[in-house]
Amino acid sequence: MSVAGINVLVEETRARQAAAAGKLLSVRGVSAYYGSVAALREVDVEVGEGEIVTLIGANGAGKSTLMMTIFGSPQARTGRIAFAGEDITRLPTHAIARLGIAQSPEGRRVFPRMSVQENLQMGASLHGGRHFAQDLERVCALFPRLKERLQQRAGTMSGGEQQMLAIARALMSRPRLLLFDEPSLGLAPLVVKQIFGAIRDLNRREGMTIFLVEQNAYHALKLAHRGYVLVNGRVTMSGTGRALLDDPAVKAAYLEGGLVEASDIVEAKG
Amino acid sequence: MADAMREGTARGAGLAEILRDAGLYALVTLGLCIPIVSYRTDLSQTSALDLTPRWGVVAGLCGAIFALRLVQRMVLLRRDARRALTPAPRQATEAVDATPNAGQRISGLALPLFLGAALALPLVAALASGGLGPARYWIDLGILILTYVMLGWGLNIVVGLAGLLDLGYVAFYAVGAYTYALLATTFGLSFWLCLPLAGLAAALWGMLLGFPVLRLRGDYLAIVTLAFGEIIRLVLINWVDLTGGSAGISSIPRATFFGIPFTAGPNGFAATFGLSFDAMHRNVFLYYLILALALITNGVTLRLRRLPIGRAWEALREDEIACRSLGINTTTTKLTAFALGAMFGGFAGSFFAVRQGFISPESFNFLESAIILAIVVLGGMGSQVGVAVAAIAMVGGPELLRNLGFLKAVFGEGFDPNEYRLLLFGLAMVAMMVWRPRGLISVRMPSVALTQRRGVSGALVREGHG
Numbered sequence: 001m002s003v004a005g006i007n008v009l010v011e012e013t014r015a016r017q018a019a020a021a022g023k024l025l026s027v028r029g030v031s032a033y034y035g036s037v038a039a040l041r042e043v044d045v046e047v048g049e050g051e052i053v054t055l056i057g058a059n060g061a062g063k064s065t066l067m068m069t070i071f072g073s074p075q076a077r078t079g080r081i082a083f084a085g086e087d088i089t090r091l092p093t094h095a096i097a098r099l100g101i102a103q104s105p106e107g108r109r110v111f112p113r114m115s116v117q118e119n120l121q122m123g124a125s126l127h128g129g130r131h132f133a134q135d136l137e138r139v140c141a142l143f144p145r146l147k148e149r150l151q152q153r154a155g156t157m158s159g160g161e162q163q164m165l166a167i168a169r170a171l172m173s174r175p176r177l178l179l180f181d182e183p184s185l186g187l188a189p190l191v192v193k194q195i196f197g198a199i200r201d202l203n204r205r206e207g208m209t210i211f212l213v214e215q216n217a218y219h220a221l222k223l224a225h226r227g228y229v230l231v232n233g234r235v236t237m238s239g240t241g242r243a244l245l246d247d248p249a250v251k252a253a254y255l256e257g258g259l260v261e262a263s264d265i266v267e268a269k270g
Numbered sequence: 271m272a273d274a275m276r277e278g279t280a281r282g283a284g285l286a287e288i289l290r291d292a293g294l295y296a297l298v299t300l301g302l303c304i305p306i307v308s309y310r311t312d313l314s315q316t317s318a319l320d321l322t323p324r325w326g327v328v329a330g331l332c333g334a335i336f337a338l339r340l341v342q343r344m345v346l347l348r349r350d351a352r353r354a355l356t357p358a359p360r361q362a363t364e365a366v367d368a369t370p371n372a373g374q375r376i377s378g379l380a381l382p383l384f385l386g387a388a389l390a391l392p393l394v395a396a397l398a399s400g401g402l403g404p405a406r407y408w409i410d411l412g413i414l415i416l417t418y419v420m421l422g423w424g425l426n427i428v429v430g431l432a433g434l435l436d437l438g439y440v441a442f443y444a445v446g447a448y449t450y451a452l453l454a455t456t457f458g459l460s461f462w463l464c465l466p467l468a469g470l471a472a473a474l475w476g477m478l479l480g481f482p483v484l485r486l487r488g489d490y491l492a493i494v495t496l497a498f499g500e501i502i503r504l505v506l507i508n509w510v511d512l513t514g515g516s517a518g519i520s521s522i523p524r525a526t527f528f529g530i531p532f533t534a535g536p537n538g539f540a541a542t543f544g545l546s547f548d549a550m551h552r553n554v555f556l557y558y559l560i561l562a563l564a565l566i567t568n569g570v571t572l573r574l575r576r577l578p579i580g581r582a583w584e585a586l587r588e589d590e591i592a593c594r595s596l597g598i599n600t601t602t603t604k605l606t607a608f609a610l611g612a613m614f615g616g617f618a619g620s621f622f623a624v625r626q627g628f629i630s631p632e633s634f635n636f637l638e639s640a641i642i643l644a645i646v647v648l649g650g651m652g653s654q655v656g657v658a659v660a661a662i663a664m665v666g667g668p669e670l671l672r673n674l675g676f677l678k679a680v681f682g683e684g685f686d687p688n689e690y691r692l693l694l695f696g697l698a699m700v701a702m703m704v705w706r707p708r709g710l711i712s713v714r715m716p717s718v719a720l721t722q723r724r725g726v727s728g729a730l731v732r733e734g735h736g
Contacts, residue, residue, distance in 0.1 A: 071595055097597030105595060111588035113714055114581075122585045125578050126597045173597060 024049045024177055024209050025070070025101075030079035032062075032069045039065040041233045042079070047177065047211050052203050054212040054220040054241065056254055057230035063213045064106050066230070067181045070211075071103060072096050084176065098126060102175035106182050106213075108166040112155025116146055119154050119165055123172030131174075139168035142198055160191035167198065178202070180212045184219065192216065196223055217254035221245045229254075288343040296336040303328040380655045388416070388561055392554045402550035409553050413560055413625065415665045417618055420564035422645040422657040424614030427571055429643065430652035431580065432607035433587025435492040438479070438499025439642050442472040442612035444506060444634035446619025451519040451629055452512070461525055461624050465617060472616025473609040475502075480608035484601055487590070499639050506631040518630025525624045527555055556625050563621060567614045568654055574610075583607050584652075641665075648702055650709025659710055667698070 025047040032040040039062045047053045057063050069076050072093045081089045088096050097103075102123075111119050120139065124132050140147040143164040149157060154165055163183055170178055180199065184192040196219050202208040214220035221227050224241040229250060237244065244250050310322040395408035402409075421443065428436045449468040453459045459467075483494050506513045513519065526532065532539045532552035539555075540547040574580035582603045585593050594600055623629050645664050649656030671687045671694070706712070 073591075073594070092599075093594040094597050094599045097595055103595045105592060109589050109592035111585050111592065113588060114584060118581060118584075122581060122593075122596055122598075125582065128578065169596070 023047065024084055025211065026080075026082045027066070027070065028080050028082075030066075030069060030076040030081060032065055032074050032076050034065075034074065039074075039233055040069060040076075043230075043233070043235055045228055045235065047209060049209055050203070050207045051226065052199070052210045052212060052224045054214055054224035054227045055230055056214055056217040056220055056227060056244075056250075058254070059215070061230040062233040063215075063230055064181055065233075067103070067106075067179055067211075067213050070096075070179065071101070097173070100174075100176035101179065102170035102173050102177070103179040104163070104166045104170045104181065104183055106185065108159075108162045110154040110162050110165050110169070112153065114154060115151050116154055116157075116165055117150045119169050120146075120172050123169035126173045132172075135172050135174065139171050142171070142201065143168055160187050160194070163187060163191070163195055164198070167195070171202075175208075177209045177211065180210065180214075182213060182215060184214065184216045192219065199223060217250070218245070221250075284347060288340065288347070291343060292336045292339040295339040296332040299332045299335040300328065303331055307331065380659075384655070384658055385565075388412075392557055402548050402554070406550060406553060409550070409557050411666065411669055413553070413557050415662055416557070416560040416564050417622065418642065418645060418665045419658050419661040420560065420567050420618045420621075421615060421642045422649065422661050423564065423567040423571060423654065424611050424618065425642050425646050426611075426649075426652065426654070426657050427574075427583070427614070428607050428611035429646050430657075431571075431575070431587065432583040432604065433651075434604065434607060435488060435495070436608075436611070437492045437496035437636075437639055437643060438502070439495075439611070439615055440634045440636070440638040441479075441499040441502035442476060442615030443619040443622065443638065444502055444631070445472045445475050445612075446616030447623040447629045447634070448506065448513060448519070448619075449616065450620035450623045451522045454523045454623075455519060455521070458523075460529070461523070461620070462528070465620050468620035469613040469616045472619065473613040476608040476610075476612025476615075477605050479612075480605045484604055496636070496639075499634075499636060503631050503634055506634070513631075516631055518628060518632070520628045522623050522627050522629070524627055525552060525556055525559065556621075560618075560621055560625075563617055567617075570610075570614075571654065579603070579606060644699075648699075648709055650706075650711040652714060653709065653711040656709055656711030663698075668695070 023046045025045075027043055027045040030040055030043045031038060043062075043066060045053070045055065045066070055063055055066065065074070068074065070081055070088075072088070072091055072095075076089050079089070080087060083096070083099055083101060086099065088099065091099075111122065114122070117136075120136060121129060121132065124135060145161055146164055146168055149161065154162060157165065167178075167180075167183065183195050183199070187195065199210060199212065200223055203210055212220055212224065221241040221244050227239065227241050227244045228235050229237040229244065237247070237250065239247070245255070308324060308328050310324055312320045312322065314320040391412050392402075392405065392409050395405035395412075396402050399405045399408070421439070424442075425436065425439045428434050428439070446468040449471040450461070450464040453464045453467060454461070479495065479498050483491055486494060507516050509515075524532070527539045530539050530542050531537070532549075532555070534547040535541065538547065539545075539551055545551070571580075575584070582593065582598050585596075585598065586600060586603050586607075590600055593603070622633070626633075641664060645660045646657055648664065649658070649660035668688075668691050671691055702710075
């Protein structure tokens with residue numbers, strides 16, 4: 001057997017072990033490139049069953065790239081991504097979705113000219129709409145606003161409502177893992193609170209496993225069991241949400257950055 | 271007092287602005303007239319060019335434009351003033367409300383109305399012009415329009431539903447026509463056997479086109495499909511052994527009534543059904559044949575829109591990335607759209623061949639693709655009724671011009687309205703793009719609804735990106 005073959009075997013065993021240890025999603029040593037520009041370097045991230053894990057970082061740190069790499073576009077150049085013990089590194093996006101990962105994408109990406117109901121049907125298309133009525137009930141309970149607007153065109157709704165729809169649409173496929181890419185983007189504080197409340201409910205009540213990419217570090221870390229900090233495509237820090245919230249470096253960089261007086265920073269350095 | 275004065279000055283300023291605007295229009299007209307109208311060129315006896323100045327005409331044109339613009343602005347000003355006084359009650363929420371507006375009510379009635387008119391056309395035409403023979407013009411026109419309705423509906427699957435801009439649709443029309451022509455002339459197969467074969471062949475070519483362009487969208491896709499259409503045409507011209515080159519294929523077997531030929535003999539259609547022979551029977555049959563084919567296209571499209579595949583097409587048009595992340599295989603979704611659209615193009619093509627009895631590459635040039643695409647876009651992408659209306663306007667409209675004899679009385683004997691066809695066409699297109707930029711019928715009805723359906727005007731929703 002060739003070395004490569006053994007490596008594959010070893011990697012497969014590892015993936016199985018990760019799954020056995022309750023890791024639903026494991027990203028190991030993943031690097032991704034746009035052309036020749038590295039967007040992710042050797043990233044290791046794990047999400048266990050029933051956890052909320054968040055990834056925070058500045059603009060351009062590679063947060064969304066990691067999210068999209070998990071979904072197979074762009075594909076990881078090195079490393080391995082496993083979901084429920086299965087290697088998904090080289091699978092096309094739609095095949096990954098079929099394994100039970102759903103996404104509330106960055107910028108929401110609802111189908112603007114289709115009605116809310118049709119959007120939800122698109123989310124349920126994996127199951128051919130077998131339990132559509134039941135799932136519709138479920139997401140409408142989570143977001144009562146959507147129930148009022150089932151016949152409205154998605155593109156005519158407010159940003160907050162579209163975000164709710166994006167989440168609801170993702171839920172319609174009954175995923176085992178739900179990815180959120182910046183759900184708070186461009187929303188009013190009150191709506192952000194509502195969205196984060198819904199994410200918390202999903203996890204606490206239904207045990208949904210959630211991987212959350214967010215710029216709004218405070219909200220995300222408060223919500224999450226564990227968190228990772230991404231800087232220039234590398235994971236520089238990880239820990240429980242609480243620990244990261246209290247970490248002075250995280251505080252300085254992502255939490256109070258805009259609020260801290262210039263003199264304070266000088267003092268802190270001195 | 272001061273208020274009244276301010277109002278007066280405001281109105282004065284408005285008037286001055288309007289005058290300036292109208293003056294600008296007149297100036298532009300003058301600029302345009304100088305190279306085109308101001309001198310008339312005639313060949314004199316010595317074969318030199320005689321220049322006759324026509325500044326009077328130029329002045330008249332500029333004055334007319336000035337006056338027209340002035341009146342238009344005045345009318346608009348008064349309308350705006352009136353609107354400012356009484357704000358429209360349903361401004362922003364206009365199309366979201368539940369009660370259908372007049373347009374929607376009409377479009378609800380339109381389908382049965384169209385269907386009735388289409389079914390009755392040969393009868394009405396025959397009665398109105400006194401016999402089948404004299405009604406030939408109307409029936410042939412009906413066949414022509416219905417062919418384009420069918421082509422429009424076929425392309426609507428690709429462009430309107432799946433959002434894949436296809437500028438080479440005529441290629442599938444050609445594939446269908448040549449498939450029938452070759453099978454019928456070489457192997458003597460009947461039309462009814464060839465029809466599905468032609469559809470299959472066209473669908474196959476649709477898939478072949480689909481594979482290389484899977485990753486393309488928008489402008490890039492348009493260019494590649496345009497090239498594809500031209501390639502097919504050039505192959506048809508140059509593969510002389512198979513297709514007869516630009517001479518085309520002639521003496522293609524004519525349509526039969528399910529095996530009974532439309533001839534005067536004892537085994538002909540007329541004799542079999544105890545009618546007196548009339549050459550027009552074939553045309554009437556062709557008319558109902560294309561009507562049936564078009565209705566099948568429509569029925570299949572409407573049905574598919576309610577099925578997962580149809581919804582996947584529409585979702586693909588809206589947002590391809592979101593589609594993929596919902597587990598939809600965009601590759602098969604695109605290929606089925608191309609294949610199905612092409613299949614209906616192929617059906618229409620074989621109908622064209624059986625109707626004409628002669629085909630050549632000339633019939634499948636880019637202009638045809640452009641007309642079919644214009645029908646889809648004018649009709650409002652994705653709207654079946656809109657496409658039918660647009661096909662009638664685009665194909666029937668030019669025919670209307672033939673009958674505008676009274677214009678000769680206005681513009682003199684030498685005036686031929688047919689020569690102004692393309693000009694009028696261009697004007698109509700520009701007007702459409704100004705007033706109805708999303709097509710005649712831009713309201714999209716959801717394919718599913720719990721209680722009642724509400725259409726929402728396309729104007730209120732941004733276009734899908736990507």
